[in-house]
C-alpha cells in the first residue's frame with residue numbers, strides 16, 4: 001500500500017483531518033515522567049494511545065529526539081505506531097535537503113531505519129536532492145511550499161518569473177512539484193495554517209495532492225480559514241497538524257496528561273470537521 005492510499009484510508013476510517021505532532025520536549029514533561037530513561041518514548045506512547053482513533057496521521061519531529069540523544073526512543077515509537085496502528089500514516093518531520101548521495105542516506109534513515117510512510121523535505125536544493133526519496137515508490141515526499149513561520153517570507157515570497165508571469169517562489173515550488181516532480185503520485189506539500197490565502201493559492205495549483213498544514217494551536221492559525229482554503233471537493237485533502245497544544249494540554253495534571261491530550265485532540269478534530 002502506498003502512502004497516499006494509506007492516508008486516504010485513514011481519512012475514511014477516522015473521519016478526521018487531524019495530525020498529532022510528536023514534539024517531546026523533556027523540559028515540559030509532567031513530573032511523573034521526569035528522570036526516567038525512557039521518558040520520551042513513554043510520553044509519546046501515552047499520547048499516541050490516547051489519540052489514535054482521532055487522527056489521520058502522527059508526525060514525530062526528529063529534532064526533539066536527536067537533541068535529547070534519543071534516536072533509540074524515536075525508533076521505538078515509530079515501531080510502536082507501525083505495529084499497533086498500521087493504518088495510521090507515520091510522517092517523519094525532518095525537513096531534509098542535500099546532494100543526491102547524502103539524500104540517499106537520509107532516505108534510508110527515514111524509510112528503512114525509522115520506517116516512516118513519508119518524510120518532510122526542503123525543495124531548496126532542487127530535484128536531485130528529492131529524487132532519492134522518490135525511489136521508495138510506496139513512501140511519500142512532503143515538500144515545503146509556504147512554511148508557517150514569519151521568516152518563511154524572506155525567501156518564499158521572492159518573485160520569480162514563470163512562463164512570462166511573475167509569481168512568488170512558493171508558488172513556483174508548487175508548480176514544480178505538481179507538474180514535474182510528482183511523476184509517481186507520491187508527493188504532498190507543506191503550507192502553514194498561519195497563511196490561509198497561500199493555502200488556497202497552493203491548492204489551486206496542486207489539485208488533489210495532500211497538504212500537510214502545521215500552524216494551528218500553539219502558532220495561532222485560524223482553523224476555519226485553514227480548512228476552507230485547503231479542503232478538496234470531498235472535504236479531505238489535508239493533514240492538519242497540532243503538536244504542543246495537544247501534547248502539553250494536560251501538563252499540570254501529571255498521570256492524567258493523556259486524557260487531557262485526548263480531550264484537546266477531540267476538540268481540535270471537531271473544530272476542523274465543522275468546516276469541512
Ligand SMILES: O=c1ccn([C@@H]2O[C@H](COP(=O)(O)O)[C@@H](O)[C@H]2O)c(=O)[nH]1
Pocket residue numbers: 021023061093146147148149190191192214215216217218219241242243244245
Ligand atoms: O512550516 C512548518 C513546517 C513544519 N512545522 C512543524 O510542525 C510542528 C508544529 O508544532 P506546533 O506545536 O503545533 O506549533 C513542529 O514540529 C514544527 O517543526 C511547522 O511548525 N511549520
